[in-house]
Amino acid sequence: MRKFFSGFVVLVALLVLNSNAFALKVAVVDLNKALQDCQAGIDAKSMLQKIIQAKKMVIDSKQQELNTLSQKIQNPSTPKKDKQQLEIEYQTKLRDLERYKADATDDVVSKEREYTQNIINGLVETIKNISQKQGIDLVFEVHQGLVYWNDSLDITPEVIKEYNKIYEQSKK
Numbered sequence: 001m002r003k004f005f006s007g008f009v010v011l012v013a014l015l016v017l018n019s020n021a022f023a024l025k026v027a028v029v030d031l032n033k034a035l036q037d038c039q040a041g042i043d044a045k046s047m048l049q050k051i052i053q054a055k056k057m058v059i060d061s062k063q064q065e066l067n068t069l070s071q072k073i074q075n076p077s078t079p080k081k082d083k084q085q086l087e088i089e090y091q092t093k094l095r096d097l098e099r100y101k102a103d104a105t106d107d108v109v110s111k112e113r114e115y116t117q118n119i120i121n122g123l124v125e126t127i128k129n130i131s132q133k134q135g136i137d138l139v140f141e142v143h144q145g146l147v148y149w150n151d152s153l154d155i156t157p158e159v160i161k162e163y164n165k166i167y168e169q170s171k172k
Contacts, residue, residue, distance in 0.1 A: 024137040024138055025134070025135055025136045025137050025138075026136070026137065026138045026139075026140070026153060027131070027134075027136045027138070027139045027140075027153050027154070027155045028139065028140045028141070028142050028146065028149045028153050028154050028155070028156075029127055029139055029140075029141060029142065029154070029155050029156050029159055030141070030142045030143070030154070030156045031120065031123060031141050031143070032143060033156055033160075034123050034156055034159050034160050034163070035116065035119055035120065035123065037160050038119065038123070038160045038163050038164055038167065039164045039167050039168065040118075040119045040122065040163070040164075040167045041119055044112075044115035044116070044119065047111075047115070048108065048111060048112055048115070051107070051108060051111060052108055055104040055107070055108070058100065058104075059097065059100065059101060059104065062093065062096065062097045062100065063097065065093055066090065066093055066094060066097065069086055069089060069090045069093065070090065072086050073086045073087055073090060122163060122166065122167070123159060123163055126159050126162050126163045126166065127139055127155070127159055129162070130155060130158055130159060130162060134155075136155075139155070142154075
């Protein structure tokens with residue numbers, strides 16, 4: 001028992017004296033900032049804006065057709081027989097427009113999710129590589145419940161810089 005106790009005291013003393021040997025190296029990263037500021041994120045946002053603009057042009061065109069039909073329907077000089085046909089056409093085009101809007105929204109959301117997931121996967125891989133190179137044991141995402149961190153722990157700028165290099169190489 002005495003040997004056990006003295007061995008335990010020696011072990012505790014070694015741990016106290018050499019506590020740095022067991023210290024974890026910790027870092028934080030802001031994935032939202034990295035996603036928004038990396039070149040891939042900027043390019044994805046630009047591509048999404050182009051998709052949205054193209055779909056908006058189609059919607060505006062379809063809306064203009066509906067407005068023209070509506071004017072014809074409301075025109076007092078349009079014969080009643082033609083008005084009935086125009087109203088049927090109007091309802092068909094209106095349903096078509098609503099369906100197109102829903103499909104367009106789904107398409108944009110799907111593309112945004114796809115782009116975001118691909119970039120996040122790349123950023124996570126970059127974080128792993130940086131962590132291994134720098135001997136970082138734990139990396140926390142700043143929006144996951146952290147209240148305070150020292151700015152020196154933030155590796156977000158390094159992650160963006162490294163990911164931009166990888167992204168540019170993949171474009172070649």
